[in-house]
Amino acid sequence: MIKVLFFAQLKDVLGTGQLEIDEPINDVAALRRTLQARGELWSEYLSAQRALVAVNQTIAHEDTRIGPNDEVAFFPPVTGG
């Protein structure tokens, strides 16, 4: 079971801060696709363009492997000021 967390704006937009995924998933890209299939907002806000990912609190790329019991966090990049 993979624990998925959403932070900051994503938590508000998706209406949830945490969920669990039971399906077998190999990497970040696959998890992203699975979550994006949940609906229009999910698809838009969890795209690689709009959401950064951390696996077990370390910022990860699309090929980063994910295994059972991993914690995967999605959060938006910030560049304004």
Place this chain on the structure above:
Amino acid sequence: MNEHENRTLSQQQALRYCRQILLPGFDLDGQEALLNARVLQIGVGGLGCAAAQYLVASGIGNLTLVDDDTVALTNLQRQILHTEQDLGKLKCESAKQSLTSLNSDVDIQIHTVRMSEPELEQAVAANDIVLDCTDNLETRNLLNTVCWKNQKALISGAAIRMEGQISSFVPQHHTPCYQCLSRFFGEQNLSCVESGIMSPVVGIIGAMQALEAIKLLTGFGEPLTAKVLLFDAIRSEWQTFALQKDPQCPVCGTENGH
């Protein structure tokens, strides 16, 4: 940290900064390091106003501000060095006036036209540390490249909506660089103009940048290197994520001979 003459604290300065000098581990040495420090700050908007205010109040010796923008009414909600009387003035000039009344001891230089890349190189090389208080990805990436090339620490702050982000990049510590983080950012490059920003959020991040600068200049405490701190102002929560060096990074990557 620089080739300029080493100043020692006067009695008056030691009194003025005694609440900092009292901090165990900071001491007179820390305060003197600040007095001799040269800080380059790019941007005098929301982040920059907060950062510069604390840098100057805390007794930094020399501060160079770079911004070509002028003060608009919509800036006043969060850019706290500019007043109603400053509308239409250059932000650098307005900020310098406020900062000088806060601490006339600090040598403040201003640069009010957009810097060319060679000018930016020169400014970075002449300072000990650089604060990125800009509002766009392109400038942030350029600043990172120039800082890395000149082996200068870069403190990057960003804020939008109800969110903030801060991280320090220190070439001498072989940390990841800003590009190791920004390579994950998509094309979207939202600014506070279209997305909005809550006033204190940008101030909190700017104040954190000043704190990071003080830490890195004095060796006091632990800086935010190889990690990214994310602030969720809706819930008043902070998250820390570790950031790894990208071996193929065009700026700092080990596979590129850096």
